[in-house]
Amino acid sequence: MNGCGGGGGGGGGTAPETPWNVSASLVDGGVSVSWTGVNNATAYHVYYSRTPDSGTTGTRFTPTHPELQPHTIVTGLENYKSYYFVVTASNKHGESAPSSEVRLFHRSV
Numbered sequence: 001m002n003g004c005g006g007g008g009g010g011g012g013g014t015a016p017e018t019p020w021n022v023s024a025s026l027v028d029g030g031v032s033v034s035w036t037g038v039n040n041a042t043a044y045h046v047y048y049s050r051t052p053d054s055g056t057t058g059t060r061f062t063p064t065h066p067e068l069q070p071h072t073i074v075t076g077l078e079n080y081k082s083y084y085f086v087v088t089a090s091n092k093h094g095e096s097a098p099s100s101e102v103r104l105f106h107r108s109v
Contacts (some may be wrong), residue, residue, distance in 0.1 A: 009054055016041040019070070019087045024104040028063035033085050037070040038096070041089035046072060047098065048085045049103040055086060055098045077106045 021036040033046050049058030063072035077083055082105050086098035 011069065013091070013093040014040075016091055016096050018096045019044065019089050019099045021022070022085065022087050022099045022102050024083075024085050024102045026104070027073060030056070030073045031077060031083065031085075031106060032071060032073050033087065033102075035087045035099060037068065038089050040091050041068060041096075042091045043089070044068065044070070044072075044090040045088045045090065046074060046085060047088070048074060048077075048083050050081055050083060052084050052101065053085035054084060055101075056088060056095075058084070058086075079107050081106055 016040045019035040019038055022033065024031050024033050044063055046061045046063065047054070047056050047058040048061065061068070061072070061074050082103055085102050085104065088098050089096045
């Protein structure tokens, strides 16, 4: 008699917590965005928009740091415009809620 195998078992994992202490500053060539990292993150995502309170509906910029450095430089932004940034953390279980939003007026340095 063939039994019904128990199959997968509840993965039970959770998405990482929300990154915090987000800041943005002007640097040569773009905007440096930094944050405090969180446990269990395998990637971070920076979202930016010219509209406040956009959360994760803005443009997504995924840093490519193999060691998961809690900072990146966002390039390609228009001069003399305000931008709003949020950061999320993700892992195989999902993406965190967005961080608190920070605003920066972009101009070349």
